Structures are given as structure tokens and as C-alpha cells.
Amino acid sequence: MRGKRSDVPARSIDLAATRTVGWSEPDREALASVVRTLRPSPRHLTDILDWIEDIVIRDGGTPGDVLAQPTLTASLGGGSAPDRLKRWKTRLKRLRFPRLAAREAVIGERIRALGFGAAIGVVPPADLEGGELTFDIRARSAEDLEAALLRLRERVADGSIAALFALLDEA
Numbered sequence: 001m002r003g004k005r006s007d008v009p010a011r012s013i014d015l016a017a018t019r020t021v022g023w024s025e026p027d028r029e030a031l032a033s034v035v036r037t038l039r040p041s042p043r044h045l046t047d048i049l050d051w052i053e054d055i056v057i058r059d060g061g062t063p064g065d066v067l068a069q070p071t072l073t074a075s076l077g078g079g080s081a082p083d084r085l086k087r088w089k090t091r092l093k094r095l096r097f098p099r100l101a102a103r104e105a106v107i108g109e110r111i112r113a114l115g116f117g118a119a120i121g122v123v124p125p126a127d128l129e130g131g132e133l134t135f136d137i138r139a140r141s142a143e144d145l146e147a148a149l150l151r152l153r154e155r156v157a158d159g160s161i162a163a164l165f166a167l168l169d170e171a
Contacts (some may be wrong), residue, residue, distance in 0.1 A: 030067040071095070072091055073086055076088060103167070122134070124168065
């Protein structure tokens with residue numbers, strides 16, 4: 001993993017070397033390529049290695065197979081290093097936790113079905129932990145605010161909001 005010039009923290013390189021001793025050379029090189037591109041901190045790299053190992057145990061294959069997933073390779077380009085890392089880790093996390101990803105998709109569909117548009121944003125908690133929804137109301141006037149509150153009250157009255165909280169409780 002060592003190259004001429006690296007922005008990858010030495011601790012990340014050491015961590016990867018230690019954790020991948022049993023990996024094949026192609027698997028290690030696939031990881032090295034990702035690490036050079038994303039430059040994760042040791043904390044992020046630990047998550048990445050844990051999730052890759054969990055996927056391999058659950059699904060079989062090799063770490064290189066996981067790293068070659070099209071959803072992961074497609075997210076390596078574009079944006080700043082922190083943006084790429086966040087996008088890539090989110091996709092890896094979805095591969096590692098498919099039920100969580102499916103639940104997030106259902107909740108996202110239910111939020112869109114509320115029909116609030118841009119006036120009311122509804123944000124579920126990160127990783128669906130904590131059971132709290134965040135409601136963000138945007139208004140340019142008192143009338144806009146009243147209309148948004150009316151739509152929100154209607155969704156509370158018809159049970160749509162309660163159903164959304166119930167989905168969070170099941171997560």
C-alpha cells in the first residue's frame with residue numbers, strides 16, 4: 001500500500017496491512033486502490049474492513065469480489081475525498097446491512113407519499129436509530145406557513161404520520 005506520495009494516514013496503511021494479512025494479493029491491491037482514492041481515517045477504515053469481512057462471511061466470495069461491486073466502483077469518482085468516502089461507505093453499508101437499506105427505502109417512499117413537497121422536509125434518524133423524525137418547515141410568508149401546518153395536521157389526522165413512526169419502531 002505504500003507509494004511514492006500518499007495522503008493516506010500511516011496508521012490506516014498499518015491497519016490495512018495488519019487486517020489483510022490473510023487476503024490474496026489481488027484482494028489487497030483492490031483495497032489499496034480504494035484506500036488511495038478515498039483516504040479513509042483509521043476509524044473509517046476499520047468500519048470498511050469490518051463490513052467487507054461480514055459480507056464475505058455472509059455471502060461468500062472474496063474481499064475483492066465485494067470491492068468490485070458496481071455500486072461501489074461507480075461511487076469512487078467525482079467530488080471531494082470526504083464526499084467520495086461518505087458516498088462509498090453509504091453504499092458499502094447498504095451491502096452489509098440489506099434489511100436496513102430496505103427499511104430506509106420503504107420509509108423514504110412513505111415520506112414522499114406524504115406529498116409535502118419542498119414545504120415540509122421529513123428526515124428520519126441516521127441508521128433509523130432513535131425513533132425520532134425531524135420536520136423542517138420552509139415558508140416565505142405567514143400564508144405559506146399556515147398552508148404547510150395545515151398539510152401537516154391533515155397527515156397527523158389521517159394516521160400517515162403515526163404509520164411513519166410505527167415503521168421507525170419496527171426498524
